[in-house]
Amino acid sequence: MxxxxxxxxxxxxxxxxxxxxxxxxxxxxxxxxxxxxxxxxxxxxxxxxxxxxxxxxxxxxxxxxxxxxxxxxxxxxxHGERMLPEDPLARAEHRAWIEFSTSLFNAQHQLTQARREETYYKIEEDLTKKLAPLERKIGDQGFFEGDSFSLVDSAFAPFLMRSQIVADNIGVDPVSDYKKISKWRKNLLSLPEVQKSVVKDFEDLYMEGIYERGGYLADQ
Structure with missing residues (x-):
């Protein structure tokens, strides 16, 4: 250690x-x-x-x-300026959306493991439905809310990064159906703290994991 x-x-x-x-x-x-x-x-x-x-x-x-x-x-x-709102109700709402992000990670991971076509499309449909309330909630300035980076942004950024990698390498992209989430993804992935948050060969390692599992997504 x-x-x-x-x-x-x-x-x-x-x-x-x-x-x-x-x-x-x-x-x-x-x-x-x-x-x-x-x-x-x-x-x-x-x-x-x-x-x-x-x-x-x-x-x-x-x-x-x-x-x-x-x-x-x-x-x-x-440390530093707060990333959660000072107002208790707004802060609780941000915490709720951070918790919600976990359901997207779970669905995203399940997509990489699904072997049967039927199972894959069922999970993809569930993921797409989950994105709809997020599209309604987030702002249009490239952040979750307002014009500054919050803990909600840091919570969702890994999901958005992985969705972009799959889109670039396999062409599957449920996020592309949602205008504000797509703008959010583009903005967050341009930030230094997001770009530097993974190892240099992260994209290769992530795609290798998908192909090694040999699921339906890997055959697309």
């Missing part, structure tokens, strides 16, 4: 939930160390400090935080 002089983010290279926290750390300009582990062969030290056996973990001094939404709120509360 690295030293604890600065926060240590324990990560897996392809995990979208880790990426959320990397984006927030970069946006906040927080010095941190990132340590990658192999989730197929988790180190004993990791299992000892991870209650759920999952990434991300953020080690702060002798404390260990888990769950990306919790990690991001801690970073937001302790």
């Amino acid at each position: 690295a030293s604890l002089e600065q926060p240590i983010l324990i990560s897996f290279k392809l995990c979208p939930f880790v990426q959320r926290s990397v984006i927030t750390l970069l946006h906040k300009k927080i010095d941190f160390t990132i340590e990658y582990i192999n989730l197929r062969k988790k180190p004993d030290w990791f299992l000892e400090i991870s209650p759920l056996g999952k990434v991300p973990l953020l080690r702060v001094k002798e404390h260990v935080l888990f769950e990306s939404a919790v990690i991001n709120e801690y970073l937001d509360e302790t």
